[in-house]
Amino acid sequence: MALKPSYNDKLHLPGLSKTEILILALEASQKLEWNIEEVTPEGARFEVPFNMYSHGEEITFTIEPGSDGEVAVRSQSSSVQFVDYGKNRKNIQKLRETMEEIKTSLTPEELTQKAKDFEEECNRPLTEEEKAYLEEEKKRNSFWSFFIPRKGFMATPILIDLNILVFIVMIASGVEIMSPSTLSLLKWGADFGPLTLTGDWWRAVTCNFIHIGAFHLLMNMYAFMYVGLLLEDLIGSRRMFMSYLLTGLCSAVFSLYMHGETISAGASGAIFGLYGIFLAFLFFHRIAKEQRKALLTSILIFVGYNLVYGMKAGIDNAAHIGGLLSGFLLGIIYVCSYKFEKADAQRTVSILGELGIFCIFLFSFIMLCKNVPPLYQDIRGEWESGIVEAYLNGELEEENEDGNQSDMETANSSSTRQYPSYIPVGNNDTWLSYYDAETNFSCQYPTNWTKITGAKGLTPSAEPPLLRLANGANQLTVTALTYDTQKEFEHIKKLSLTLPRNAQGEPSEDYKQSNVNINGLSMTRTTNPLHIGAPDEPGEDIQQIVLHYFQESKKRTFTIVMLVYDEEAETDLNAITSSIQITQ
Template sequence: MAFKLKPSYDVKLHFSGLSNTQILILALEASLQLKWNIEEVSPEGILFEVPMGLHSHGEEVILTINDTSEGEVAVHSQCVSIQFVDYGKNRKNIQKLQEAMEKVKSTLTPEEFEEKVQKLEEDFNRPLTEEEQAYLLENEKKSSLLYFFIPRKRFLATPILIDINILVFIIMIASGVGIMEPSTLSLLKWGADFGPLTLTGDWWRTLTCNFIHIGVFHLLMNMYAFMYIGLWLEELIGTRRMFVSYLLTGLCSAVFSLYMHGETISAGASGAIFGLYGIFLAFLLFHRIEKGKRKALLTSILIFVGYNLVYGLQAGIDNAAHIGGLLSGFLLGIIYVVGYRFEKSEAQKTISIVGELGIFSIFLFSFLILCKNVPPIYPEIRNEWDSGIVEAYFNGELEEGNGEGYSTDDSQSNSPSRHLSTYLPITDNDTWLTYYGAVEEFSCQYPSNWQKITGTQGMAPNVDPPLLRLLNGANQLIITSFVYDTQKEFEYEKELSLSLPTDQEGKPSADYQQTNVNIAGLPMTQTINLMSLDAPGRPGEKMKQIHLYYFQENKKRTFSFVIHLSDPEAMNDLNAILSTIQISK
């Protein structure tokens, strides 16, 4: 068994004492006994199509005459669909052909043999009809790679859409975008799908993201898949439906991606291509496609879809877009199939258009719902995008943090005074920045007079680093998040976190004050105590420590906010920071 995309088998057969024409006669007569379809015949060889059956997946068999060696032919059998394994069917096809040719050879009389040879040679020597010439010309075009890029009658949408995808990528490269790995900022500027921008005004990203690719390999893989499905599908549904299908399923794949993980930057034609495969899958299941082709194509489609969905489970691949495109395409395909049940073309067109409007309505309704219920952090990210803070971050003008949000080191932050252990009040030159952690669904804002510290390690080797650590003089805020595997472990850590040191009588120490507070609408437990600060210039100074806990019961997650307060006036900043906290429930 050969593990290839399209397994094949090759062998050379010898028929001593026979001319090349006689061998062609044997092969043609053998194909009639085997009930193979004869696709093409010439003095150079024959192309057969093996019908689907218990012992075949619909392979293609090519018999090629060897001009330099009389009586020798090369036979090549290959799967026409993506199968990975042929289970020996290609080898068996060639064995069957050889056995049938030997049988024909033993049954034909010399007179019959000569009569068939003369007739075949006459057919070879006669002028080709216009239909035959057109057929050969079309086959020659199909063998050329340029065939997929040149629009023509009945094959218009596929090459135009492929050309648009390639042209957009070329223009991106010409403008300075990386050919192998475009930067995140480049993708956002060119129209990639990103929830905080798409759902706060850039609705057009749901369309443009289907023409933006993340590197040349991403483009080549998608265009190869597009070529394969385009050859079959456009002839089946027509040019107009092909255009509409690509755009509609692309929109649906984008909105499904926004619903599943709106904070992920998504780009590429794969969602729309999955939609086209979904349409073709509906036709294979419910439309009257020739039985011999249906099983081979269905096998190919299911393998493609299954492989890519499994492959898409790995990080960095937007499987949600694939699923959204596939489901919307399958639904659209069923609508087209229903339309084809009517004899009149007007009725077919009406049903198709009504169905397309229905799919678009589903997209539009879903998109509007998402826009109405955007997380509060999205408008803040939009403001930072519009103000240029996001671009400055990706251009390296801002400090890169541990999380997925944004941080800055402006001109004041880089000055030596920022590193002194003296609290610096907020000024008119300071701006408010946003931190956002997509995994924890946590966000907050902080003023730029507070320095974001990066590279902080977790409290233990197997513990994640803090989400955010801010410093201003000797004052700091440390925000951490922990997720526990079991409810029992969560409850135990919760009890441990809220326990207070005891005095000699076993009562909670008077140095610790614990109260329940509500911050930014979140119920938290606050513990305040004094701790000794040993720092240069401040030996033995007392510092207030404020520890806030928020327990997210439904996710077995604990958020910890630790404040070390040395300068009382810094508490105003800290209260303002805490008031911006947002945690998705």
Template sequence: MPLKPSYDDKLHLSGLSNTEILILALEAAQKLEWKIEKIAPEGILFQVPFNMYSHGEEITFTIEQGSDGEVSVRSQSSSIQFVDYGKNRKNIQKLQKAMEEARNSLFPEELTQKANELEEDFNRPLTEEEKAYIEEEMKKNSILSFFIPRKGFIATPILIDINILVFILMVASGVGILNPDTLPLLKWGADFGPLTLTGDWWRTVTCNFIHIGGFHLAMNIYAFMFVALFLEQLIGSRRMFASYFLTGLCSAAFSLYMHGETISAGASGAIFGLYGIFLAFLLFHGIAKEERKALLTSILIFVGYNLIYGLKEGIDNAAHIGGLLSGFLLGIVYVFSNKFKNPDAQRTVSIIGELGIFCIFLFCFIMLCKNVPPLYQEIRQEWESGIVEAYLNGELEEENENHPVISPPGNSSDRQFPSYVPIGNNDTWLSYYDAETNFSCQYPTNWRKITGAKGLTPSAPPPLLKLVNGANQLTVVSIAYDTQKEFEHTKKLSLIVPRNEKGQPSEDYKQNDININGLPMTKTTNPLHIGAPDEPGKDIQQISFKYFQEKNKRIYSIVMLLYDEEAAADLDAIVSSIQITK
């Protein structure tokens, strides 16, 4: 988030009238080569020019009425930066020193004469041109100016208004204002690989106008305002519109390539694209030399901070990177086009470059569509049939919980566990995906997914997935280790099987290597007694699969408890659908 550091101080100039103090400030500004933005009886607004000693700070010089020459001075950074390296404090020190030098260099009569002339200028009526200028400046400096299009500043207000309007419509339709649910985000057009790459191409556009809560919207608008202040007057409104849409498309495509199963929404990818364009102008001398260094430092700090912050879980940094890179490339095109003096030539080069960026996006998007995993098509079918909506609404889980428990024939005391419920005509298959571990599989709706399941021990992580049907269970656990040594040690322990009295592996434990969808796993099968050792209880079969992801130092454990032989086919089908994206 960009910051505007500032420094406040007070100057004491007793024995002088307010107008004489203003004269000294004006003389000092002239010596320091500061630009006078606004002058009034109560004070002056200065703009420090960009140079190696300044980032273009604003100096607010305010005279305290009735305070016998006490002046409040504030120096505030106007560019995007985290620290000012003491520049604001030095500005005030320079101003104070220059005012003292001006006071010593002016004779009292000369100072009085200049003050009288300034007083007369304050009291004269404003011309029509001055009134129009002041009115226009007030509009520009008003917060409302960011939302109302005007000549030379059309694209930014319209794009901001569209984002706000879409959010208002979403909230009006029942979407959560702070933490919207997944389903309404998908319905409104969030980017999601299984849908975007199987027909909903338009999501690459709509995702750039949808936000995941009011705070998300506010932060993006804030960042957008900062870059738009500089950029639209630099490239023009037409190119501003084109830049937002093109870099937004590229950010969506890169997000789909990196993690297509993640639901992505927000204008930040397109906004990073605008920062990429501005960065290209700074690096390739598209901006005046005296301003370039200060702005470049600020932009690099902003981009670097947000990319590092984007490493946090839940932030789509891939979209940020895709937008930034495409924006930088588009910025190079715009810098090159500006080298032509003829406006028609500039427009032609810009449009050719924009078409080139769009072709790059189109090629990448088509390739992604051609290489979609089979799971995406299955999720698409579930989405179109309404199964995904029912699942996200909790309707299918409620239905599963109402499956009847079939009592076994004979004495009920002979069996203490609920019976397996076979797949019925109304059952279908659901897809499960965990974005953090890239684990996915499918399971039938006659199996109930247990939510909120806890680990085996208080310190153990909860399972990714736990399915139950009667006494039959399937549990998936994934653990990542911090060091390679810890990973290797745990891997070695997990492959150890009990040994008999002769020190040989127990005959009850069968272990072999298998391959599931290209994933090398170790399968271990062994009997498991349910109940106390001195009671009849029940002997069931335990089947576990271990997958060791060396690159990420992560171990996946899939454990099945098979109580009913009829459930074996279901469990085998679930396991055979397992995929883990590397």
């Protein structure tokens, strides 16, 4: 299904010259009150004005070379829409009927004279004013005009150029062109709560100029170009600059509020803010009535589609919503400013409104900074010490694995134990942070514990665990499962909390169950002995500790399973689990 439906047909006017056919088309367009966009000896292009019967279609009228009065006509919707409700077909039908009506009203001599006068007008030399006008129009309509600032169209090209320039410099410095790494985005100023809210306030600005690959940049600049052409003429270049910056700031702070642990970058939040301003002008009738309906339909489809598409994992829809809402509010302020006749009064109202929007951002940002989780400060320390960079580069984990492997080999060479020995926390061990963006699960673990990568689920079809840690034979495994229905969720919840029963049908005395609270999360803790080995062999007796957390709002279960071979390891495991956070 095309987003710009069209209809093609042919008109037959035998016995008439190309110029006579063109004269009939031009007079028909005037009678129908269509706008003449372009006229050549081979045809013409018309624009149907926006009204209750039209969404602003474009009519292309082409006289076939060497044909006897055969004309190709195409009517295409100029705004984004899924169906045209037959409007394109009706346009061509109206053109055909009106041309026939005009042809009938003119004598052959009158039509010939009109054609002769038209040819003389077309063949006369252009005046200097006409040449200058055509040259200016040519420049204005060229592709490069979108990137060249000019009077009345200053902010849009400068902001587009700035976004492109930043991306070019990023690529020149070695950043991957299609899929920049997480570390590259953080170094260049992407928005990330643990850094933005603990000192790097400037990320709320720079994130609006950083893009996650060439395709991301291309899509954002295309959307920006479209709204910039419409909006800058309405509000002016100064307001356009301020709108981009203010709505970009508001989109960043809303993203930090909704999911601060997500790395966010791109101009889309600010662009949604510009669309929000334009929607305010449409809703409050500051745009010509004949254009309002089509533009409103087009922009609502764009905004709605992007918001729905933004629900996909990995897309920061909170930034889109924050930008749109702040833009709509700013747009209302700009609309109100135009109620004043004097330009100074309009400017004063606009500036006061802009200061108000900035104060909303500043207040929100300060409140977020005052209420940062303790984990954010820890991540900040790891970022400044270089641990995060080493971890993202894979250097730290490799070193830890090598160190642990060496220690394990030493332990195994001096012991006949079947499993590797527990390695206590050393002076060189630090704590690392783990975060899963999809479930908003985070925790910390010491470097004497090894993170097992590539771990698989219990069955081939099962989801892999979020996190698996090991130290000797001691293990911690975190899994998260989301269920489609509330009934299924409640069934799993009941099964998870059901304890095994003994021969008398009573809960086994080996299982101890209690409720615990970890950072405001109400969990159920179950402990029980576990025998490893065949029933007729000595094997080993270990302790199993299981934490269950049920996230009702998302029908999601979190299960943290700890296997304790060494008593000393339980202290580490308790410290790790005490750092668990799951943001809603």
